[in-house]
Structure formats: C-alpha cells, structure tokens
Amino acid sequence: MKLTKLEVKGFGRLKDLNLALGDGLNIIHGLNEAGKSTLQRFIQGMLYGLQKPMAQREAKLPELDRYRPWGGGDYRGALEYELKGGGRFRVERDFGAGPLATRIFDAATGKDLTKKFGQDRRHELRFAETHLGLGDGEFTSTCCLPQLGTDQIELAAQIGEKLANLAQAGQEDLSVQRAVKVLAEQVAKIGTDRAPTQPVALKRVEVQRLETLLQAARGQRQALLDEEVRLRSRETQVATLAGAASELEGRVLASRRVRLTTRLEQIRQGEAALAQAAATAERLKPDFDPPDPLVFESAGQSRLAEL
Numbered sequence: 013m014k015l016t017k018l019e020v021k022g023f024g025r026l027k028d029l030n031l032a033l034g035d036g037l038n039i040i041h042g043l044n045e046a047g048k049s050t051l052q053r054f055i056q057g058m059l060y061g062l063q064k065p066m067a068q069r070e071a072k073l074p075e076l077d078r079y080r081p082w083g084g085g086d087y088r089g090a091l092e093y094e095l096k097g098g099g100r101f102r103v104e105r106d107f108g109a110g111p112l113a114t115r116i117f118d119a120a121t122g123k124d125l126t127k128k129f130g131q132d133r134r135h136e137l138r139f140a141e142t143h144l145g146l147g148d149g150e151f152t153s154t155c156c157l158p159q160l161g162t163d164q165i166e167l168a169a170q171i172g173e174k175l176a177n178l179a180q181a182g183q184e185d186l187s188v189q190r191a192v193k194v195l196a197e198q199v200a201k202i203g204t205d206r207a208p209t210q211p212v213a214l215k216r217v218e219v220q221r222l223e224t225l226l227q228a229a230r231g232q233r234q235a236l237l238d239e240e241v242r243l244r245s246r247e248t249q250v251a252t253l254a255g256a257a258s259e260l261e262g263r264v265l266a267s268r269r270v271r272l273t274t275r276l277e278q279i280r281q282g283e284a285a286l287a288q289a290a291a292t293a294e295r296l297k298p299d300f301d302p303p304d305p306l307v308f309e310s311a312g313q314s315r316l317a318e319l
Contacts, residue, residue, distance in 0.1 A: 013095060088109075101118065114126075
C-alpha cells in the first residue's frame with residue numbers, strides 16, 4: 013500500500029490540512045508540538061478507527077476525545093492510497109459519527125465500495141486489514157514507531173496467537189484458542205449424558221420420545237399405504253364390474269329390442285289378417301235383408317195353430 017493523499021478537515025490541532033505524497037520517502041518535519049505525531053495518529057485512525065482492537069463491543073480509545081478538533085468543527089478527514097497490484101482507493105471517515113459512517117470509494121471512478129468489505133466486531137470496515145494483511149495492533153507495532161508507552165498494544169501476544177492459529181488451523185485469522193474456549197463454554201451450558209437433569213440429557217430423552225412417535229407414525233403411514241393399495245384394487249374391480257354390467261345391460265336391451273321388434277311384426281301381420289278376414293266377411297254378406305226372426309216365428313206359430 014502506498015499513501016498518496018491526506019486530507020485533514022479537523023483532527024486535534026490539525027485543521028484543513030491537505031498533503032499530496034510522492035513516490036519514495038516522504039519526510040514531514042516541524043517544530044515540537046507542530047502536529048507530526050497527530051498526523052501519524054490520523055493515518056492510523058483513518059485506516060483502523062479509534063476503537064480498541066479486538067473489543068467484542070464498542071469500546072472507544074482515549075484518543076477519540078484527545079484528538080477532537082481544538083477549535084471545534086468537523087472531526088473528520090480523508091485518505092487516498094494505491095496498491096502494488098493495482099487499484100486506487102479513497103477513505104472518508106467521520107470520527108465523531110462512529111465507524112458506521114466510514115466510506116471507501118474507488119478513487120478513479122468514485123464508485124462506492126463500502127459494502128464489498130466486511131466488518132469486525134467493532135463494526136469497523138476491514139479494508140486496511142484486507143489490503144495490508146495486518147491488524148491494527150500489528151500495523152501500530154511494525155509500520156509505526158511512536159513513543160513507547162504503557163497504552164501500546166502487545167504485539168507479541170497477537171503474533172503468538174496468529175502462530176498458534178497457523179499451526180493448529182492453517183489460518184492466521186481463525187483463532188483456535190477462542191474456538192476451544194467457546195466450545196468449552198457451550199459444553200458447560202448443555203452438560204453431559206451423565207447428569208440426567210442437564211439440557212443435553214433432557215434433549216436425548218426428548219429425542220428418544222420423538223423417535224418412538226416417529227416409528228409409530230411410520231407404522232401408521234405404512235398401514236395407510238396398504239389400505240390405499242387395497243382401495244385401488246377394489247376400485248379396479250368395481251370399474252371392471254361396471255364395464256361388465258354395462259356390457260350386459262347393452263345385451264339385454266338389444267335382446268329386448270329384438271323381441272319387441274318381432275312382436276310388433278306379429279301384431280302387424282295379425283292386423284293385416286284381420287283386415288283381410290273382415291274384407292272377406294263383407295264380401296260374403298247376402299244381397300237381401302233377412303226376415304225379422306220374431307215376425308217369422310209369430311207367423312209360423314199362427315200357421316201351426318191353423319194346421
């Protein structure tokens with residue numbers, strides 16, 4: 013990483029200071045209390061913020077209040093840098109607004125790249141750690157040479173932890189010690205199988221109960237599946253019988269149709285024979301009217317009496 017530009021809007025005694033840094037060595041000199049150490053702390057603050065490294069929650073360093081602008085006003089600044097592999101970046105930070113107000117841009121295009129970088133537990137953007145490969149404490153103890161004091165972060169502990177992580181996990185940013193500690197705390201919370209009242213033992217009992225219910229449910233499911241197979245077989249039989257009944261009904265109707273057709277033909281033939289017989293009877297009737305039987309009988313009886 014090569015710093016190319018510093019813009020201090022307000023930081024300690026520094027105000028509206030703009031510095032363009034060139035290639036090679038850049039020397040900034042001045043009298044005592046001119047602000048050289050303040051400028052150095054400004055660079056550190058722009059890269060890593062003014063919160064305690066490795067803090068699990070927001071924990072501000074004393075420098076946050078120490079470097080507030082002496083004359084009041086904006087407590088912010090900007091920093092630009094280039095990477096050896098390519099890429100120019102601009103960081104804008106408002107120290108008074110907290111780490112969430114920090115933004116990083118592509119210095120060439122102005123595109124906001126903030127969301128491309130993750131955050132640590134302090135909500136600080138990890139762009140500097142990503143581009144430099146150094147944490148806050150490592151950067152302070154290697155790239156900066158401040159006056160020694162008791163408030164300096166212990167580099168040996170950090171390097172030792174990274175070496176342990178590399179040896180055990182193969183990754184320097186994966187803390188094996190913290191992982192083991194977290195696992196031990198979780199084991200203490202859930203207990204073991206030996207203590208029947210501990211959460212893990214209670215959960216195992218619950219798991220066994222649920223497994224029993226699961227087996228019963230599986231048995232019921234299999235019974236339902238078997239019943240479904242039987243119902244489908246019966247549905248097939250019903251469909252077959254329905255087809256046979258339909259076919260039989262068709263045959264019955266056809267037979268009845270034949271019988272009715274034959275009967276109708278016989279009735280028609282009978283009607284034709286009756287009509288023919290009636291015509292014959294009409295043809296055979298006499299030409300005269302026969303005498304009234306009563307009159308004939310009365311005349312016969314008179315004649316008989318006379319005789």
